[in-house]
Amino acid sequence: METGSTTGKKTLAIVCTPRGFGGLEMNTLKQARTLEEKGWTVWLLVNELSPMYTEAAKYCSNITSVQQVSGGGEKPKARWIHKWLKEKNPAILFTPYNKDIKSLSVYKRFYNRKVKLVYQQHMKVGVKKRDLIHRLRYNMLDLWISPLPYLKEETIEKTTVPAEKIAVVPLGLEHEKRVWIPAACALGLLTVMTLNTPGVLVAALMLTLGFHRRSRVMLGLAVAFLLTFGSFYYYDLRLT
Structure with a gap:
């Protein structure tokens, strides 16, 4: 047919x-x-x-x-x-x-x-x-x-x-996602590995979702979360 x-x-x-x-x-x-x-x-x-x-x-x-x-x-x-x-x-x-x-x-x-x-x-x-x-x-x-x-x-x-x-030529790559998804995952994993606290886990998840969905709101909330509670993370890591 x-x-x-x-x-x-x-x-x-x-x-x-x-x-x-x-x-x-x-x-x-x-x-x-x-x-x-x-x-x-x-x-x-x-x-x-x-x-x-x-x-x-x-x-x-x-x-x-x-x-x-x-x-x-x-x-x-x-x-x-x-x-x-x-x-x-x-x-x-x-x-x-x-x-x-x-x-x-x-x-x-x-x-x-x-x-x-x-x-x-x-x-x-x-x-x-x-x-x-x-x-x-x-x-x-x-x-x-x-x-x-x-x-x-x-x-x-x-x-x-x-x-x-x-x-x-790699198989199955969608050009609009091939940078964003690896970048989001890498950033999330890096954040979790370097700042291993409960609060940062939440921020890392927000960063990952923000990059994956290309959401400025989600990325802004993740950054604000880190800045707001940053002193606690620095204290935990003995950076202050």
Whole structure:
């Protein structure tokens, strides 16, 4: 089943066909939604037997479902992908699911050399994949995204993907929260560790909530609380 079909310069086709539903699938749906919000045209291909299919409509406008893409003969699946994308002609073909690389690499090799094929890694490479079959498969990749530096190093060691095609991009970070939440937690923990009194525990909680919610009122109350009762804390710490 398919919904929606448009063309444009900022176009992306996402293929993610596992039957499960976990962090990989949820992160992919969030990426699709974010890209649509930023003006991209996104087509999403998912497994109709996966819970991801039932959730997909909440995140993406253009959805196609299949029972399976990975596994078995890759040529027939590549032909099916070619028919799916023929009118769409996306600039980028993206997958976060390593088993989908097989059919997508065949599609690029025989049907569309212009499309940029991107794989986003979600787990370790595992056993070495430097044989001829994997070499031919990975040669079709234009970009391999690793979430951590050590996974990039492992990819270089265990595959034939060249280092210049590997980018390190952390997974699942929401840009509006990635600074505030760690900063709030760090500040709260630092305050508790250095001023370990009941009153400061309350102030630390207020600081943490204030940073997390970006509440000036909460931050102001935390500062006022510390200033009002500061002499008690200084006395406890023998700073006066």
